[in-house]
Amino acid sequence: MRTLRGFDRRTGWLCAALLFAALIGLPLQPAHAAAELSISNPDGAALRALVIGIDDYQHVRKLKGAVADANDIVSSLRTMGVSDVVELTNAQADRASVLREISSLVERTKNNDLVFLSIAGHGTQEPERIKGSEPDGMENVFLLPEFATTPSGSVERILGSEFNHFIRQFELRGARVIFVADTCHGGGMVRDIDPRAAEMSFRQVPRYTLLVDELKPVSSSDDPKSELDLDHTAFIAAVDRHTKAPEVRIPGIDGLRGALSYAVARAVEGNADINHDGKVTLKELFSNVRQVVYQLSDQRQNIVTVSSPAQMPETEVAFELTRGVVLIQGTAARAASGQVATVASAEKQNPAPPAVTAKSQTAPTSAAATAPAAPSAALPPFRLTTPIRLAALDGKMGYFTSVKPQDASVQAVQPTDNPDLIWDPVSHDVIAWGDVVAYGVDVGGLTTVVNRTAAIRELKRMATQSPQLMRIWPDDRQQRSGQTVEVELSDVGSRAVLLFNVSGDGTIQMLYPVGSDAAMARSANLRLPLRVGEPFGAEQIVAVTSQQRMVDLETVLMQLNRRRASGQVIKSLERYLPADARIASIGFFSVP
Template identity: 25%
Template structure:
């Protein structure tokens, strides 16, 4: 499947309870930006390099990386064969792919629930020269066969494929979409005929859509939705690859026991991808539920920054220590391009992927191209800038311990007059603050719990979309640290810059959970 392979949608991980301590892990990491005959990508190689680095630090026994033109079909087959032969019963093979995907009508009738077969588009694939290049692809049927063979040897597979097939976005996105659309039925017909006659893509013993028992998968998003590249920490990335790399580093290991369980991984990835993609993606796990409440996925080692003297341990909580935001790269400056005025807002810098303020139109756009604020003037722009700096701080903390907000309906964009219901999840922390960072830069205080006791008789749990439009961000802070003083300044009114200073003093580096839910709105 595009990069969403149903049976192998973005996969992540061993699927059996308990990790054999003596087991080894291997990895095939593929990242393709440069294509011969289809549009290039910007962030796929960044994804692959990041994942390879994270796996290396984790102690993966052997990693084979294939980037751009190295990612030929023969090299991929050879690499998989090598790793499969090196692995032994109880070992794990990670297979990660970042690049284009596409679909054609299913090769074997009844093989796919949606009637479509998905495949990786490799650099040498040329839809205008299928006779010579069609084999530069990897179909989900082939992957299914490979992974099933691994299962017969008692080898677990971790499949991470950050891409998908689908067209059409309902939000403006500057980043590229990781799919190739074949609108010419003749091209599809030729490809189908060639693939159908290939011994390498013969029917498998069971439907491809049935996940092999040795594989657990996570899709970047459902197959019906596109997977855009987004800007994370100033670089083009796939949100799921970024979240997976952080999980491998150990950020998903909330109880610091050296093992990431399926439940820990799911909680971490779902919240992190939605936050980092600004609600463009919601990952999908397969199987839907963990096979066991304590299902172990993979082991992790302590991250280097944990040894830093600035770490403030979460004593007696059973949770891993938290690192200060600056240790994770937070800088209280916003990369911003200004158009139509000589007025320069405070706390901005230049950068490769910047926010954009056009004083002529009053529009403020994110690096991804979304309109995040309207009617922004020289009098209001500083609060917008401060809002996104505050969000960068909150995201740095959330990357270590993301919280949860339940929203209904769940959409990429909400239109004028729609009602949005939400529920903040406090977890097992004593204290909680809930507030909205509005698209105007205003901070709207919604709820507070102190020492387990709700402070508002009727906390707001539903909002209606009204102008001005742009992006709001619901924020939930949960902690055993005292939050009463911060609640007090929220009640009397506070700017984003003032709130950043208060939060930096109170919760930075502490055992605190942050949930961020981006809500994008427009008139129609």
């Protein structure tokens, strides 16, 4: 029996009966190469794009990251060699301009072209106009900057059926389409927001009633009844029809962004080519983007992917990647690629013993104990250049004069100034982006929480660059004492696995391999059962896998076991990650 601080681990292989999707990890585009990477159409024809981003709404709540999303995707496409790219942002994206540009794009499109459509902004739902076109009778709608519930303002929106109309026109010209919708249409949340947290930004407005609707939809007799009636189109949506898409913080980037747009931009740059064959299949694209969004959103977003019935995602090539010469190999290239991993649990013949609390456990021994020791020289301290923004719930900044973290500087801000951490001086709870990450932390303990926040930010960056599939079942809601949840991992067969936890106060806990655990995973898929217990707050589960046993990294993790050493873990990962490593970084959030 091993304990994941706040959870009890019960060993045993449990093959997943069903996976939400057969996801696989994706590699980071290498930073060291002798020639630039470019994207191409597998059919040899042109690649064209229309990208829309709207923050500056005039009559509904403004957004903060949709224009940056559009700029990012456009920059990625152009950097990757796509020349026919049209971008519309804010006031440029009125209805007349959107219809004009998409109609012009249809006219330019030729047989076998690949058309990329992307929109980031507010979404909502309205009763369907085509009876039976939607499973719940509601149609997705995309709002434009001047939308209002007045007669004239009602025109400034695009119906989902209108996008389908234009997609059909692309298909009739022999083109394939990838449509990315970084909006949301439902009103729920995967996990509740702590009421003390700073206000979050969502890409959804409440449903409304139009007393006078002057919109005259674009349509024709051969329009598809639904997305499933299209033939050569792949859809990627930020969330399902029942949840909201938050604007998130991306490690190393100022301001807020859409996790889906950010993931798509990185996939376009080459991160989605998991097997390095220069061909990104729809399965690879969907899998990469899904895992990146899941991790960047702290498990609040689960994207939706839909491909036409005639398409086979496993073999259908979304786009190809070309490079003039072979990549430069070596230490620098491996360090730059910061790749990602997965986790496993040893196969046991006997049932797992009853769960126990963390305090009743002794430090486990590991197979790594017989491996060669890691270098004894102390690693230089890990340190982020961007400060951790710390606020007190009552707005007073004097509390933090004694907070002197080693891994990042601290900037005291007001709770309304987009803080990374909010400390409640009454309960001493620490809140990060709507979740309580630690309960009952006095001022003296904030240093370790700040250090941990800096480390988690870096872990997210590394896991985003080359993610390994890892999911939480049955869901990603706050977990309560005594509940059992499972971490599910896939595509780990015949790979070496390391699994550890970074608790809310920065304590490192080695989870696998421990004791007699096999160093190499014995199955492609597994579920790791965990039982919720004290202390409550945030737990960051990190998995690293490689085709070879990571002896040095394994030894260092055992040396750091049960120590508050989150910064040292980051430094060790930077030093010892093998070139083919994959990383997954998933948070648990528990409450008493």
